[in-house]
Amino acid sequence: QIIQLLPSLFLPQVLQGRRVLITAGPTQEAIDPVRYISNHSSGKMGYALAEAAANMGAQVTLVSGPTNLAEPVWSNRIPVTSAQQMLNAVEQASHDHDIFISCAAVADYKVKDVAAEKIKKSQHQMSIQLDRNPDILATIAQQIEKPFCVGFAAETNNVIEYASGKMQRKNLDMIIANDVSNKDIGFNSSQNAVTVLWPDGQQSFAQMDKSALAEELIRLIAKQFEQTRSN
Amino acid sequence: QIIQLLPSLFLPQVLQGRRVLITAGPTQEAIDPVRYISNHSSGKMGYALAEAAANMGAQVTLVSGPTNLAEPVWSNRIPVTSAQQMLNAVEQASHDHDIFISCAAVADYKVKDVAAEKIKKSQHQMSIQLDRNPDILATIAQQIEKPFCVGFAAETNNVIEYASGKMQRKNLDMIIANDVSNKDIGFNSSQNAVTVLWPDGQQSFAQMDKSALAEELIRLIAKQFEQTRSN
Numbered sequence: 163q164i165i166q167l168l169p170s171l172f173l174p175q176v177l178q179g180r181r182v183l184i185t186a187g188p189t190q191e192a193i194d195p196v197r198y199i200s201n202h203s204s205g206k207m208g209y210a211l212a213e214a215a216a217n218m219g220a221q222v223t224l225v226s227g228p229t230n231l232a233e234p235v236w237s238n239r240i241p242v243t244s245a246q247q248m249l250n251a252v253e254q255a256s257h258d259h260d261i262f263i264s265c266a267a268v269a270d271y272k273v274k275d276v277a278a279e280k281i282k283k284s285q286h287q288m289s290i291q292l293d294r295n296p297d298i299l300a301t302i303a304q305q306i307e308k309p310f311c312v313g314f315a316a317e318t319n320n321v322i323e324y325a326s327g328k329m330q331r332k333n334l335d336m337i338i339a340n341d342v343s344n345k346d347i348g349f350n351s352s353q354n355a356v357t358v359l360w361p362d363g364q365q366s367f368a369q370m371d372k373s374a375l376a377e378e379l380i381r382l383i384a385k386q387f388e389q390t391r392s393n
Numbered sequence: 394q395i396i397q398l399l400p401s402l403f404l405p406q407v408l409q410g411r412r413v414l415i416t417a418g419p420t421q422e423a424i425d426p427v428r429y430i431s432n433h434s435s436g437k438m439g440y441a442l443a444e445a446a447a448n449m450g451a452q453v454t455l456v457s458g459p460t461n462l463a464e465p466v467w468s469n470r471i472p473v474t475s476a477q478q479m480l481n482a483v484e485q486a487s488h489d490h491d492i493f494i495s496c497a498a499v500a501d502y503k504v505k506d507v508a509a510e511k512i513k514k515s516q517h518q519m520s521i522q523l524d525r526n527p528d529i530l531a532t533i534a535q536q537i538e539k540p541f542c543v544g545f546a547a548e549t550n551n552v553i554e555y556a557s558g559k560m561q562r563k564n565l566d567m568i569i570a571n572d573v574s575n576k577d578i579g580f581n582s583s584q585n586a587v588t589v590l591w592p593d594g595q596q597s598f599a600q601m602d603k604s605a606l607a608e609e610l611i612r613l614i615a616k617q618f619e620q621t622r623s624n
Binding site: 200283287289290 | 521
């Protein structure tokens, strides 16, 4: 714990006294008791943001889907499996948090009829019916007394344009756009490069380690959050 | 490596000079570049069997789906993702192995049309069409010069009856049946309890640690393998 404590001695305590809620990782949507649908999110970016926020003075709640990552020392981690469980945990926590950073790769769809018993492989072909999952970030951002809401947009083309539209449509305070057509960054990688948009500005960050990027992002989020509050 | 070497000094070298091929873990079946279907297999049982076989003198090849387990010191690990990749690796390796233990939780179905680009969440409902995957164990067990083939049967009811039918139908030399209706054992647990069947006998093992059970199973597999060869 001594080694983990060191960074906070050198980082500006820009989130001192603030409560930050972060989601990370994928969700798993059950097909039956043994099978599920998921995605390749490693959770690294969300965990790096949780650590950076804690090191900059915040009290952090990390709602995490299934990952292989160790629990960060200073965050209260709430483990969840499905998108619905993640929504429940986030809705319950959002009211007493100042900032919400939605970094999880939430499954867009869940299985319509989850089987209680393992499905037998009787047929040569099969189909799984899917229903849309709730949009966790949009749900929180539509609350009347909402926290400062930060989203991510992982796109393959027209990245800035699409991210800007998503920010407006979902009523976000900030959106972090990354181009996932570049295989060197993003999902499962330890590096990332992003452009951050907010209603009256934007800033790009060149490719760097996710932990270094997380510190830059938390500084920027803290700055915009304080500006919004002083308006 | 010194500590890992110790067990082999005390265990009987019942597989000295034998080559053992083992599959372990789940497979992942892609839906698109980011989403996939998988199952909750941890790979622990297969890895424990690989370690036990190596400690009892065998030269082990471990074809492993995605797991969080470290590569065993004495096995040649071939990492694979999908059932088709696992079949390819196993077919290539099976010809120069004496024993094949199929322990992986291979996905029964694969996605019919895997999307090259991330599927957009445009619709409220969606369906995924699935096709049956090849049966890896049955494919190997039907070869003319087949290795000694050992399968697993994870069942919730009529465990022995179903396992016995599966052994005959798939032309196996031995099958290891476990009752997965008991939540304390099997998938993701570190313990297991099984009944082993072969054409003219059977033996049950009470609940124990997967590594201890793996040693018992390898002894029994080695004994039956030698008996089959001497007939």
